[in-house]
Amino acid sequence: MRASPLNLAIALGVLGIIAAQLLLGHPYAGLFTAFAVVLTLGLQRRPPAEQAGTVDNPAELRRSRREIVGAFEIERRRIERDLHDGAQQYLVAATMKMGEVSLGLDPDSPEGRLLSAAQEDAGRAMKALRETVHGIHPQVLTDMGLEAAVRDLADRFDGVEVRCPHPLPSLPSGITASGYFFVSEALTNAAKYGGPAVVLLAADSSLHITVTDRGPGGAVIRPGHGLSGMRERLAAFGGSLEVSSPQGGPTEVRARMPLLLNVGESGYVCD
Known part of the structure; x- marks a missing residue:
């Protein structure tokens, strides 16, 4: 199968990024590698209509997008486990040992003050690592589900209220x-x-999530920014993202992902 110039350009660009990350020893090089593998396979396996930009089978396009999202999610979880079971455990052990040493030192001595400063640094490192792990894939999301994870996330912001009038059904990981x-x-x-x-979290035949703030309004989805990327991710599950943000506010951002479409047309059965 002959690759088009666009396919070659994309593949070479991605491989260049991976090469740079590997040479620099980037800790998340595996994430780039997973993306490259899935992207390259997707480019080579796309039907001619999709390569030409005229997709006649939306379900097939959603399936391809889910494969990419799934590859990222698998790598994301692997990184989270490696950080939690590796670096975080070493920091915990080091902190405990410093605590034992401090018992035999005068806290006002030069050694005691130095050890106290080291303990504070270790505590800050632990906090930073936990925030990094949480941002990659929070464990509460896996253990307790979406509502609990969103409430935990809301606690990290000031004045955020989470409403979930009815319990959410069991949802696929994607x-x-x-x-x-x-x-x-x-x-x-x-x-x-x-x-x-x-x-606001709610579910019927779809999962509905609405985030409303009392800001000045005027928000838009700009290509290349966060919400634009989220719209693409939601589309992988047949979902959509809408923004209502008149001047003067409020701003309302709505996400919807269908749960009860036919098998293969949504992410419902695709863990």
Whole structure:
């Protein structure tokens, strides 16, 4: 199969990024590698209509997008496990040993003050690592589901209220993760521009997530920015993202992902 110039350009560009990350010893090089493998296979296996930009089978396009999202999610979880079971455990052990040493030192001595400063540094490192792990894939999302993870996320912002009038059904991991990172992006934007926000979670035949803030309005989805990327991720599950943000506010960002479409047409059965 002959690759088009566009395919070759994309593949070479991605391989260049990977080469640079590997040479620099980037800790997340595996994430770039997973992306490259899936992207290259997708480019070579796309039907002619899709390569030409005229897709006649939306379900097939959603399936291809889900494969890419799935590859990223697998690598994301692997990185989270490696950080949690590796670096974080070493930091915990080091902190405990420093605590034992401090018992035999005068806290006002030069050695005691130096050890105290080292303990504070280790504590800050632990906090930073936990925040990094949480941003990659929060464990609460896997253990307790979307509502609990969103409430945990809301606690990291000022004045955020989470409403979930009815218990959410069991959701596939892809939809759960997409919903969580949509809320994370929307709350980050609200914190920058709109102030306190309200998150509403609901489900019927679709999962509905609405984030509303009382900011000045005027928000738009710009190509290449966070919400634009989230719209693409939601589309992988047949979902959509809409923004209502009149001048003067409020700003309302809505995500919807179908749950009860036919098998193969949504992410419902695709863990």
